[in-house]
Amino acid sequence: xxxxxVAPAIEAPTEAAAAxxxxxxxxxxxxxxxxxxxxxxxxxxxDVTAQAFERAYRRRSSxxxxxxxxxxxLFGIARNAALDELRRRSRNAELSGEPIDxxxxxxxxxxxxxxxxxxxxxxxxxxxxxxERELVALKYFAGLGNAEIATVLGISxxxxxxxxxxxxxxxxxxxxxx
Amino acid sequence: xxxxxxEREVRAERPTPEPDFARRLDExxxxxxxxxxxxxxxxxxxxxAGILRRVRERLTSLPPRRVLAPAGSVAVVLVVIAxxxxxxxxxxxxxxxxxxxxxxxxxxxxxxGAAGEAEIAPAQPGAQQLDAPAPQTADEGVARGxxxxxxxxxxxxxxxxxxxxxxxxxxxxxxxTDRHDGIVVDSQVTTDEDGARAAFELEIPYRELxxxxxxxxxxxxxxxxxxxxxxxTARAVRAQRELAGVLDxxxxxRVELIRADTREERLIARSRIDSLEATADALEAxxxxxxxxxxxxxxxxxxxxxxxxSDDGGWSLGDALDDAGSALEAIGGxxxxxxxxxxxxxxxxxxxxxxxxxxxxxxxxxxxxxx
Numbered sequence: 001x002x003x004x005x006v007a008p009a010i011e012a013p014t015e016a017a018a019a020x021x022x023x024x025x026x027x028x029x030x031x032x033x034x035x036x037x038x039x040x041x042x043x044x045x046x047d048v049t050a051q052a053f054e055r056a057y058r059r060r061s062s063x064x065x066x067x068x069x070x071x072x073x074l075f076g077i078a079r080n081a082a083l084d085e086l087r088r089r090s091r092n093a094e095l096s097g098e099p100i101d102x103x104x105x106x107x108x109x110x111x112x113x114x115x116x117x118x119x120x121x122x123x124x125x126x127x128x129x130x131x132e133r134e135l136v137a138l139k140y141f142a143g144l145g146n147a148e149i150a151t152v153l154g155i156s157x158x159x160x161x162x163x164x165x166x167x168x169x170x171x172x173x174x175x176x177x178x
Numbered sequence: 179x180x181x182x183x184x185e186r187e188v189r190a191e192r193p194t195p196e197p198d199f200a201r202r203l204d205e206x207x208x209x210x211x212x213x214x215x216x217x218x219x220x221x222x223x224x225x226x227a228g229i230l231r232r233v234r235e236r237l238t239s240l241p242p243r244r245v246l247a248p249a250g251s252v253a254v255v256l257v258v259i260a261x262x263x264x265x266x267x268x269x270x271x272x273x274x275x276x277x278x279x280x281x282x283x284x285x286x287x288x289x290x291g292a293a294g295e296a297e298i299a300p301a302q303p304g305a306q307q308l309d310a311p312a313p314q315t316a317d318e319g320v321a322r323g324x325x326x327x328x329x330x331x332x333x334x335x336x337x338x339x340x341x342x343x344x345x346x347x348x349x350x351x352x353x354x355t356d357r358h359d360g361i362v363v364d365s366q367v368t369t370d371e372d373g374a375r376a377a378f379e380l381e382i383p384y385r386e387l388x389x390x391x392x393x394x395x396x397x398x399x400x401x402x403x404x405x406x407x408x409x410x411t412a413r414a415v416r417a418q419r420e421l422a423g424v425l426d427x428x429x430x431x432r433v434e435l436i437r438a439d440t441r442e443e444r445l446i447a448r449s450r451i452d453s454l455e456a457t458a459d460a461l462e463a464x465x466x467x468x469x470x471x472x473x474x475x476x477x478x479x480x481x482x483x484x485x486x487x488s489d490d491g492g493w494s495l496g497d498a499l500d501d502a503g504s505a506l507e508a509i510g511g512x513x514x515x516x517x518x519x520x521x522x523x524x525x526x527x528x529x530x531x532x533x534x535x536x537x538x539x540x541x542x543x544x545x546x547x548x549x
Contacts, residue, residue, distance in 0.1 A: 024207055028195070028200065028203065028204075029194060029195060029200075032193065032194070032195040032199075033192045033193050033194065036193035037192075037193060042193070042196075045193070046195070046196075046199050046203075049195070049203070050203055050206065053203070053207065053211065054211040054213075057207075057210070057211045058211070080542060083542035083543070083545045083546065084542065084545075086545035086546065086548075087541065087542065087544075087545040090545060090548050117179075117183075117187060118187060118190065118191075121184065121187040121188060121190075121191065122191060125188070125191060130546045130547070131546050131547075134546065136188060140185060140188045140189045140191075140192065141189075141191075141192040141193065168181060168184065168185070171184060171188070172179055172181065172184050175179045175184060176179060
């Protein structure tokens with residue numbers, strides 16, 4: 001028996017409601033990972049993730065498949081919400097809140113070499129600019145393809161691929177230097 | 179470090195939501211993301227948020243087309259209603275006394291009747307003085323001063339009546355014309371299977387115009403009434419001056435004829451006198467014409483039935499077509515005026531919307547550069 005996670009807006013379950021429920025199920029953790037990677041603030045990321053899902057839910061009927069996939073549409077909404085959060089944060093001159101903890105990778109830190117490598121990568125990630133960090137978050141945290149990334153950022157797919165390649169090269173150089 | 183290793187390490191840095199947050203988000207999603215309960219971001223329902231802010235949040239959460247379509251529809255309806263109301267104010271009985279300004283036009287604006295007749299009086303001296311014996315000076319007999327103008331007035335009156343009453347109305351038109359010392363210049367009464375019609379061209383003394391129109395209007399249903407007036411004072415003055423000049427030259431020519439010594443001089447003088455006399459005759463005719471125009475107003479009266487003579491006053495297919503044509507004409511007019519208002523407004527709104535969207539996008543992107 002399947003539990004209904006997202007309540008349909010109208011009494012009878014519609015195709016849009018069912019599609020949104022599937023989207024929510026498949027994207028919840030990815031969306032949080034992307035937003036948290038952008039904001040580097042877990043509390044703010046939770047707020048923005050919730051806000052993005054709520055906005056997407058209310059606008060679900062406006063989704064146009066011709067403009068990209070459901071996930072790209074959802075991440076576009078989340079991106080706007082995250083950028084608004086960044087703007088508010090810069091207006092309020094707030095510093096970045098709690099850093100993202102690293103509990104998830106606890107098992108890997110048991111090995112010293114692995115821990116060292118991870119520390120190097122983490123430092124390299126922190127050194128990235130916000131735009132570069134966003135690309136990494138979309139690709140490796142959220143698992144979006146280049147075409148979806150291009151849709152979210154409003155650029156061409158080849159441009160997205162080029163930018164990603166440059167970021168990875170930059171990360172690799174930073175890691176090799178360390 | 180190899181690319182594959184790097185990508186693996188980067189993926190390992192992926193943040194994951196806290197189980198408590200994930201659970202609360204699931205519950206909120208299960209409830210349909212209610213705004214007033216459950217997990218909402220701080221910015222969605224801030225403490226003390228006012229009604230305006232909530233409305234704004236509600237509007238911004240809607241897709242643009244869901245806001246723009248109803249807003250556009252409301253704007254269209256409002257404009258169409260406004261245009262229809264403004265246009266309907268211009269319809270009905272046409273009562274236009276156009277032409278150049280004259281005291282008679284201002285006084286006639288309030289309608290006909292005894293009051294209108296009394297108010298027209300100031301213009302009468304000017305008209306009556308044209309009846310005086312042929313003037314010898316340039317301005318004699320025509321308007322003197324701004325309050326004595328000569329006006330060529332015309333009026334058109336369309337009356338509706340039952341087919342069987344058209345003849346009675348036509349008789350009434352003749353009677354009213356006689357009562358006001360007017361002249362029936364032309365009349366025509368027709369009755370056939372299409373109905374009954376009558377058409378008159380009347381010459382009515384100017385001072386009786388309003389009273390006559392009032393009496394004529396009482397003969398049937400007034401479908402339209404149009405009055406117009408043209409100030410012909412300048413025309414009259416010009417004709418009088420030219421006539422006076424020609425008469426002066428004619429007098430001089432006659433003196434020359436008397437003083438002529440030779441036959442040749444007499445022939446020349448005689449020829450000049452003949453030419454001047456012809457010119458004087460033409461100018462006198464012009465002056466007489468202007469006098470007549472100043473004294474009489476031309477009134478066209480049309481009497482029309484609503485249907486066939488044998489009809490019982492019902493509504494025929496022709497009437498339906500006429501009504502449909504009129505309705506379409508009115509709708510087309512309203513639509514055209516509405517478009518003239520809405521198209522520029524829509525363009526401005528679209529430009530504002532595009533600029534606002536562009537600026538918002540730029541501000542958001544700038545947030546990335548500042549972070």
